[in-house]
Amino acid sequence: MTVLEMRIANKVRSVTGVDPFKNTRKREYVEARSLLMYIYHKICRLNYSQITRVFQSQGKEMHHATVIHGLRNFEMYKKFNPKFNELVTDVLAQGSWGQTSQKREYIKQRLGDIPKDVIEEVYDIVSFEYRI
Numbered sequence: 001m002t003v004l005e006m007r008i009a010n011k012v013r014s015v016t017g018v019d020p021f022k023n024t025r026k027r028e029y030v031e032a033r034s035l036l037m038y039i040y041h042k043i044c045r046l047n048y049s050q051i052t053r054v055f056q057s058q059g060k061e062m063h064h065a066t067v068i069h070g071l072r073n074f075e076m077y078k079k080f081n082p083k084f085n086e087l088v089t090d091v092l093a094q095g096s097w098g099q100t101s102q103k104r105e106y107i108k109q110r111l112g113d114i115p116k117d118v119i120e121e122v123y124d125i126v127s128f129e130y131r132i
Contacts, residue, residue: 001057004044008091009058012036015090021058031077031084033060034070035091041071043092 001009012020012032020032033055040046040054048064055062077084114122 001054005040005046005054008039008044009036011091012039016087021055021060023059023061030070031081031087034074034077035084035088037067037070038074038088039091041067 009020012035016028016032016035018028018032020029020036022029037051040051041048046054048067051067052062052064055067078088079085111119
């Protein structure tokens with residue numbers, strides 16, 4: 001596990017209050033794992049096998065099909081659990097994962113949540129500043 005992967009896991013652990021590597025099927029753990037998988041996949045660009053190895057290195061029994069399942073259910077958890085959606089925002093917003101590409105990915109993920117009037121205001125600023 002790299003330093004960045006450990007930092008992200010620690011951030012998920014501190015924000016959710018659970019250890020995503022614990023071998024349990026309780027809802028809060030499953031959702032924390034899904035969030036961690038999502039960040040590893042979308043932000044860190046790890047593939048399914050790499051994510052599986054990270055979890056296995058921390059003692060979590062897992063295979064790539066579990067990662068696929070966790071990633072597929074991520075949006076459902078966000079949609080039907082308002083608290084989970086807040087946790088996602090907290091983890092991503094607090095993370096200084098450093099790279100511009102990762103910050104862009106975070107912004108892309110959040111665009112669907114931005115009200116139309118705010119989008120118009122941001123568009124006006126960006127189009128004026130960057131001459132779109």
